[in-house]
Amino acid sequence: xxxxxxxxxxxxxxxxxxxxxxxxxxxxxxxxxxxxxxxxxxxxxxxxxxxxxxxxxxxxxxxxxxxxxxxxxxxxxxxxxxxxxxxxxxxxxxxxxxxxxxxxxxxxxxxxxxxxxxxxxxxxxxxxxxxxxxxxxxxxxxxxxxxxxxxxxxxxxxxxxxxxxxxxxxxxxxxxxxxxxxxxxxxxxxxxxxxxxxxxxxxxxxxxxxxxxxxxxxxxxxxxxxxxxxxxxxxxxxxxxxxxxxxxxxxxxxxxxxxxxxxxxxxxxxxxxxxxxxxxxxxxxxxxxxxxxxxxxxxxxxxxxxxxxxxxxxxxxxxxxxxxxxxxxxxxxxxxxxxxxxxxxxxxxxxxxxxxxxxxxxxxxxxxxxxxxxxxxxxxx
Ligand SMILES: *[C@@H]1O[C@H](CO)[C@@H](O)[C@H](O)[C@H]1NC(C)=O
Ligand SMILES: *[C@@H]1O[C@H](CO)[C@@H](O)[C@H](O)[C@H]1NC(C)=O
Ligand SMILES: *[C@@H]1O[C@H](CO)[C@@H](O)[C@H](O)[C@H]1NC(C)=O
Ligand SMILES: *[C@@H]1O[C@H](CO)[C@@H](O)[C@H](O)[C@H]1NC(C)=O
Ligand SMILES: *[C@@H]1O[C@H](CO)[C@@H](O)[C@H](O)[C@H]1NC(C)=O
Numbered sequence: 122x123x124x125x126x127x128x129x130x131x132x133x134x135x136x137x138x139x140x141x142x143x144x145x146x147x148x149x150x151x152x153x154x155x156x157x158x159x160x161x162x163x164x165x166x167x168x169x170x171x172x173x174x175x176x177x178x179x180x181x182x183x184x185x186x187x188x189x190x191x192x193x194x195x196x197x198x199x200x201x202x203x204x205x206x207x208x209x210x211x212x213x214x215x216x217x218x219x220x221x222x223x224x225x226x227x228x229x230x231x232x233x234x235x236x237x238x239x240x241x242x243x244x245x246x247x248x249x250x251x252x253x254x255x256x257x258x259x260x261x262x263x264x265x266x267x268x269x270x271x272x273x274x275x276x277x278x279x280x281x282x283x284x285x286x287x288x289x290x291x292x293x294x295x296x297x298x299x300x301x302x303x304x305x306x307x308x309x310x311x312x313x314x315x316x317x318x319x320x321x322x323x324x325x326x327x328x329x330x331x332x333x334x335x336x337x338x339x340x341x342x343x344x345x346x347x348x349x350x351x352x353x354x355x356x357x358x359x360x361x362x363x364x365x366x367x368x369x370x371x372x373x374x375x376x377x378x379x380x381x382x383x384x385x386x387x388x389x390x391x392x393x394x395x396x397x398x399x400x401x402x403x404x405x406x407x408x409x410x411x412x413x414x415x416x417x418x419x420x421x422x423x424x425x426x427x428x429x430x431x432x433x434x435x436x437x438x439x440x441x442x443x444x445x446x447x448x449x450x451x452x453x454x455x456x457x458x459x460x461x462x463x464x465x466x467x468x469x470x471x472x473x474x475x476x477x478x479x480x481x482x483x484x485x486x487x488x489x490x491x492x493x494x495x496x497x498x499x500x501x502x
Contacts, residue, residue, distance in 0.1 A: 235314040235315050235316045237333075238314060239301070240333075241310070241311075241312060245338035248283055249340035249342075250283040250284060250285045250338065250342070252284045252285070252341070252342065252363065253285045253343070253344045253417075254274060254285065254286045254347065255327070256274065256288050256347055257346070257349070258349045259290070259293075259318060260290060260298070260301055260318065261297070263304065266288055268483040268486035273352065273486070273490060274286040274353075279356060287311070288349075289313075289329060290313040292315055301313065312329065312333055320434070323410070323435075324432065324439045327436040328424070330346065331423055335424050339417070339421075341420075343363050344416075344420060345412065345414045345415075348412075350482070352477065352481045352490075353477055354474075357475070362375075362414070373419075374415040374450075375413065375452050375454045376411075376412055376414060376451070377408060377411065378406055378454075379407050379408070379409060383402060383403055384401075384402070394433070398433065404438050406450075407437050408441070408451055408460075409437055409460070409462045411477055411479045412477035413437070413460075414476075423447075426446040430442045430443050459475055460477050461478050462479050469492050469497060470496070472489060472492075473493060473497045473500045
């Protein structure tokens with residue numbers, strides 16, 4: 122025993138030292154591994170907050186124009202606003218995993234096989250419109266459609282300027298479709314094709330609208346694609362943006378311009394796009410689907426290109442890919458506060474000189490519109 126102990130004592134002390142040293146190194150190592158994990162943790166907190174509807178504040182910080190509605194004063198500020206928007210774009214995930222909800226429609230390489238269930242063939246028969254409003258909607262959004270009909274979607278918003286309003290739908294269940302048929306008979310402002318009405322089929326909806334214009338309304342000067350939760354100041358759009366452009370001598374396409382956006386490779390993102398579906402590391406510049414406007418002569422171009430461009434369910438990116446295929450560039454709007462992808466706090470004079478504001482409910486559509494009509498004459502031009 123003593124022999125052993127003597128043999129053991131000295132090395133044991135050293136062993137303890139060794140163990141301590143190795144332990145310390147491990148600790149430092151684990152600490153450094155922990156840092157990224159901790160960042161993920163913060164990201165998670167941000168996500169939870171988004172879910173709790175503190176979202177708007179967080180998002181508005183990145184979206185442009187920011188709260189308070191400051192116009193950019195310098196070129197540097199202009200640029201930094203675009204940079205500030207980037208993190209928002211890269212992190213715009215919501216509502217948990219969607220990847221397992223539906224298969225990718227990208228496997229559909231043919232976007233043309235659908236037929237109209239509800240059509241309005243004669244809207245442009247007698248005269249060609251100045252502007253066609255293509256509004257993506259879903260069956261259960263009747264209150265929003267009603268609000269839009271009474272407000273910014275009113276076709277006689279500008280006397281002497283022909284505007285056509287069309288709501289675009291896919292199909293859901295049969296029961297809801299009967300209500301839609303009734304609504305269509307009443308207002309004649311709905312078109313519908315027989316594809317399933319899902320988020321991942323939004324591109325089909327846009328293509329349907331474009332095909333409608335190409336087929337039944339080819340002479341339209343301008344087309345705008347937007348959504349039901351967007352407030353559109355059609356008066357400003359027509360009078361201040363589009364009228365000065367006419368007659369359109371060339372191709373025109375504008376909206377909230379997204380530059381250098383990257384595909385989301387994270388499977389939990391609502392905007393998840395795997396490499397097999399879109400391999401490039403960047404999207405082309407595209408205009409947010411909340412509202413983009415273009416000259417009627419682009420409709421056929423986009424449809425043409427869509428026969429060659431691989432399907433992508435992000436309709437705004439898809440349209441940009443079609444334009445890229447045709448060698449057409451989008452242009453930034455005359456100023457950065459016209460097209461907004463967030464909800465701009467309401468005041469009559471702010472809304473008097475913007476074109477889109479996003480995240481608007483049906484009662485807000487009405488209140489904002491009425492307040493705007495009542496007060497717009499008091500705003501500085
Ligand atoms: C900021 O951008 C807008 C729109 O692109 C432009 O009209 C304006 O001149 C720019 N401001 C400066 C100071 O560069
Ligand atoms: C769709 O893809 C299949 C297989 O790659 C091909 O045979 C077919 O011609 C494509 N259809 C269209 C419309 O491009
Ligand atoms: C649309 O606007 C016209 C002219 O201002 C008005 O007479 C009409 O009642 C409006 N339509 C709806 C549905 O509000
Ligand atoms: C898109 O619509 C087609 C035709 O109705 C349907 O087969 C497909 O499942 C839909 N795709 C998605 C992703 O919902
Ligand atoms: C669409 O494509 C066809 C066939 O490639 C071509 O003849 C036509 O001019 C194109 N239309 C437009 C508007 O580019």
